[in-house]
Amino acid sequence: MTYLKPLDGTKKIQLHDIDPSYHAGLDKEEGEKRSAELLAELAELQELLYAASTHAVLIVLQGIDTAGKDGTIRHVFSSVSPQSCRVASFKVPTPEEAAHDFLWRIHKQTPAKGSMVIFNRSHYEDVLVVRVHKLVPETVWRARYEQINAFEQLLATNGTLILKFLLHISKEEQEQRLREREKDPTKAWKLSVADWKERELWDDYQKAFEDALNHCATPFAPWYVVPSNHKWFRNLAIAEILVETLRPLRQEWLKQLEARGKEELAQIKALRKDKDAS
Ligand code: AMP
Ligand code: MG
Numbered sequence: 001m002t003y004l005k006p007l008d009g010t011k012k013i014q015l016h017d018i019d020p021s022y023h024a025g026l027d028k029e030e031g032e033k034r035s036a037e038l039l040a041e042l043a044e045l046q047e048l049l050y051a052a053s054t055h056a057v058l059i060v061l062q063g064i065d066t067a068g069k070d071g072t073i074r075h076v077f078s079s080v081s082p083q084s085c086r087v088a089s090f091k092v093p094t095p096e097e098a099a100h101d102f103l104w105r106i107h108k109q110t111p112a113k114g115s116m117v118i119f120n121r122s123h124y125e126d127v128l129v130v131r132v133h134k135l136v137p138e139t140v141w142r143a144r145y146e147q148i149n150a151f152e153q154l155l156a157t158n159g160t161l162i163l164k165f166l167l168h169i170s171k172e173e174q175e176q177r178l179r180e181r182e183k184d185p186t187k188a189w190k191l192s193v194a195d196w197k198e199r200e201l202w203d204d205y206q207k208a209f210e211d212a213l214n215h216c217a218t219p220f221a222p223w224y225v226v227p228s229n230h231k232w233f234r235n236l237a238i239a240e241i242l243v244e245t246l247r248p249l250r251q252e253w254l255k256q257l258e259a260r261g262k263e264e265l266a267q268i269k270a271l272r273k274d275k276d277a278s
Contacts, residue, residue, distance in 0.1 A: 002244060003237045006222035012214045015206050015225070020170045022227035031232045038239040039079035045246040046116060050084040052253035053114030056160040057246070060119045062128070062212075063167030064205055065195040066177040068228050069120050072167065075235040076242070080116065089120040102126040102144065103151050113159055123148055124164075127212050132204045145215035156220035161245055164221060165238060166209055167228040171202055 003024050007013060023031070049055060059076075061069045073087055088109035097105040103123055111117040127148070131141045152162055169177075178195055181187040198205070217223040224241060228234040 003233075003240055004224050004226065006224055006241075007213055007217035008219045008222050009214075009217045013210070013225070015168065015210050015213075018168055018225050018227065020168045020173065020227050021229040023230050023233040026233070026236075028230070028232045031230075031236045035075075035232065035236040035239050038236070038243050039076075041243050042076075042239060042246070043079040043081070045243065045250065046080045046084065048250060048253040048257070049116065049246065050081070050114045052256045054159060054253070054256060055249065056111035056113050056155075057116040057242075058111050058119065058155065058160050058162045059116065059242070060122045060124065060162070060164040061167065062122060062124050062165070062209070063228065064169065064174060064202070064209075065192075065198055066174050066181075067167035067169050068231060068234055069167060071231060072165070072234060072238060073118055073120060076118065076238060084115040085117070086115070087118045087120055090122055090125060103147070107151070110155055111160060123151070124212050124216075128205065128208045131208050132201050145212070148216050149218060149221075152216070152218065152221040162221035163241060163245060164216075164223045165241075166213065166223060166225050167234060168225050169228045171199075173229045174199065174202075 026034075049057065061072055063069055077085065077087075090105070093105065106119075106123040109117060109119070127141050127144050130136055131138075156162055178199070181191050213223045213225065224237075226234050226237050
């Protein structure tokens with residue numbers, strides 16, 4: 001079964017209609033078992049993606065502080081080869097980045113064919129934090145939805161599979177996670193007074209997320225809202241979507257590789273024949 005449906009822009013959504021504690025009636029043990037199977041398949045598919053090098057994969061992770069972007073990356077990466085995978089994290093723009101259009105730093109980090117890149121935050125920050133903190137006038141950030149769609153369409157028509165995940169947690173869950181960071185010395189490095197200040201803007205962020213989802217969910221770059229109060233369900237749902245997106249390409253990739261193998265073999269044979277003849 002498929003746990004989550006893609007948003008492709010045909011239906012507008014409201015975030016408060018989506019239960020952040022949803023877990024498809026599974027328990028943690030079942031969920032983790034299924035997740036492990038999916039990650040094994042993902043590892044195989046990623047190797048084919050790399051070998052065939054006809055497609056690229058771009059995974060966008062967004063979510064409020066503590067939603068689990070880092071945890072998701074650790075989980076997804078636990079199975080794939082670092083040879084053809086990397087993470088690109090987007091922070092407050094440097095002066096050089098800020099002196100360019102907002103997509104300049106993003107475009108440089110997009111995946112090449114054969115590789116997978118995870119965006120830990122992304123170009124969406126330019127319609128999220130930038131909007132919430134009024135860093136540019138409304139006319140500027142409003143125009144960005146269309147600019148983002150055009151950019152993502154460019155990537156998609158050039159062979160990039162784009163998957164965008166909003167990690168959706170409740171306000172109560174965020175408070176609990178922030179407090180845990182205060183208690184757990186291994187998590188204390190993540191403590192930030194800014195997180196408590198940002199939390200006061202919770203409703204503004206929810207509205208900004210909702211608008212980003214509703215304006216920028218497209219058939220070529222769908223958004224998924226991932227119920228993320230349960231970390232194991234978040235991991236499972238994302239693993240499943242990755243696998244189900246790549247699986248239909250398996251045959252095409254295998255054919256590619258077979259054809260390439262045959263061609264090389266023919267050349268090796270021809271080389272031997274020439275050698276034998278001389
Ligand atoms: P973290 O992900 O916790 O390392 O924090 C990165 C910070 O950079 C977050 O507070 C983001 O909101 C901020 N950030 C990322 N992109 C932008 C942007 N385009 N403009 C302003 N702030 C940004
Ligand atoms: Mg942070």
